[in-house]
Amino acid sequence: MKVLENQVAIITGSGRGVGRALAEMMAEQGARVVISDMDHEPAEEAVQAIKANGGEAIAVIGDVTASDFPKRIMDETIGAFGKLDILVNSAGYTWDNVIHKMTDDQFQKMLDIHLIAPFRLIREAAPYLRDAGKADLEQGKVNYRKIVNVSSLAGVMGNAGQANYSSAKAGLIGLTKTVAKEWAAYNINCNAVAFGVIDTRLTQAKENGEVVNGIAVGIPEKARQMFTQAIPQKRVGTVQEAAESIFFLASPQSNYINGHVINISGGMYT
Template identity: 35%
Template sequence: MSLDGKVAIVTGSGRGLGLAYAQELARQGASVVVNDVDQSTADAAVASITETGGTAVAVVAPVGPTETATQLVDAAFDNYGRLDILVTNAGVLRDKTLWKMTDEDFDTVINVHLRGTFTCVREAAVRMREQAQGGRIVCIGSPTGQRGNFGQTNYAAAKAGIVGMVRTWALELKKAGITANAVIPVAATAMTETIPYFAAAMEADAKGEPMPAFFRRDLGFGTSDDVAGLIAYLASDSAAGVTGQAIGVGGDRMQLWSHPQPVVTAYRDGGWSYAALNESFDEEFGGSLQGVGETFPPLPEELQKTTESE
């Protein structure tokens, strides 16, 4: 189903995953408001869309402040007369362990990812509700927000918070016909270029060759374009019945993440005192404690050689 006549905003779309999302939305017919903090990067992103027959304009501003959210939504209405789709992708990293992370490290990531998602969605929702023709909100999460990751207190908090907000917005915006979903991408980016485990995949991608099947299927790790199709689908009329979901995608794999659910329920007459927990916790819950972080399987031998040569 075409996105002809639709208007989309994609934050943080000057390069990488965000650019792939903007290009795919334009390829499917949407007019796009591109966003980046660098003018030349934003201009290049717009050119990559218009030179292939698409329609795009740029807003150069940092995501986070309400003023930027207003500027983005105004650009959609001023240039195209409406707004149908918002994809909140903008983000930064300030990775450090808990005991080394400064207030500035924490606040910077929270401001862009979490507050920036909130301010942009709030502004878009207000205008979409006034427009009274429904809408699509797609927010970008991360496996780190689902399972945690060493050195990413700030990023994990922001990405987990985004999924929580999406579930709330799905409830609040349902009556207006506006859906809200989170996408959990796993793809080759500048961050994965320096990780030896992904060396064979990154080398293949750099050469324009298909990534080894181990990465695409076993790990669900692929290219930006592998994620972009889901973004466009969730932005379409076909996905009118999909809301409040967290959907993982990468390579050849797609996953529907469950909402958190109890895995064990136990009862004790009189409640769970300190003494009762000392007596019974291991028996009742010890075998069901949940894992944290991502655990990757060993690389196949032929891919280990590629990694070792890097």
């Protein structure tokens, strides 16, 4: 039997990068996957890749920060698959600036996508996670359901030029620990990963010209090289390695892990 046989997973930001790798990994292990992304083309490509490999997936296109998005994705998930077992809050981007030059909009946008959107999605998922777990217990059943939030070492340690991102990711850690305390009795595991430098478009050389939501993302090449040298393992993490860490927390192997933040950083923070 596959590890996630008969499970249903929502993964935000899964048209590309870590989310895409995770979606394919989960589908290979039996999960039916909901691909969530702002962009139609990469989301549909992810769905088709999963189907071509014998898996099941649907795409829900939209902005996770929109107030009506959480209900829409839950409705479409339940309509397609009838339940929800795993929620992964992975969508995000960066918009860097030093504090004395940062605008209110820059600060708020990072809170919106990295903290408020996960809160709204978790709240909207309550009937399918918390309430379903409570109903199971009343019937003498034990079924574990999982929430995994993607935080960052910036939320643990802070990071120059990222007061907005660091604050949002730190808040996400607080949300993770609180949900774990409130819902653990219903066999809901809520954990987080805190990534260091993972090789995605957000950490590519800024000179490459990657843009998300009209905002230039990436790290200047000189700074990227300095970051890499600061990692004890002397390399950045791969998308696959990042996805595997989330997969572990979404799997039955993590059934007694709750409210934890696992640093995935090559030893940058221990």
